[in-house]
Amino acid sequence: RKEVEQDPGPFNVPEGATVAFNCTYSNSASQSFFWYRQDCRKEPKLLMSVYSSGNEDGRFTAQLNRASQYISLLIRDSKLSDSATYLCVVNGLYSGGGADGLTFGKGTHLIIQP
């Protein structure tokens, strides 16, 4: 059965620290990968896509390791506003890789403490 696994946390991190979390996926045929951010009582929103070569957007860095089937998110110089739940999303777990192939992890809860 398709699976996307994340440590639910919570991760309690002091402001300014660097924090990283991983997500593992079960199907080596998965084709695209994303991190979404969800604030309390709000809808998920795309944070960044994850490319094979890795990518960076300001303080956020995403990496993909296909051999070990995991993706990671690194947040540098964390801010209070980074407190949220981070959802790992994988597409292509179904054989057709179609629209139904979006599979969400359960999320990692991050709390940045002043």
Add this chain to the structure above:
Amino acid sequence: DVKVTQSSRYLVKRTGEKVFLECVQDMDHENMFWYRQDPGLGLRLIYFSYDVKMKEKGDIPEGYSVSREKKERFSLILESASTNQTSMYLCASTPPGSLNTEAFFGQGTRLTVV
């Protein structure tokens, strides 16, 4: 900007009532989805639709049905609401084709069945 709008933010219904949750998107997306999100269980796919009048079961379709009479509107129907359907319901849409596409979510409907 893509906008996905759900008809209600909060809803309280009685056990046995027929409940309609409406979702409208304004970007001409082919693909639309209904998820429910519960603590510790993450987002679970209920139903999705590739096109008008087309629908496919997701992971947890039992107790739900859907309707897609127009491209922009995807309705979730609880034929006879039960207390275990108390949840946050999220609608999403994506354009067709690419696996690297972003999913856009509505703001969510928090349904309580009493």
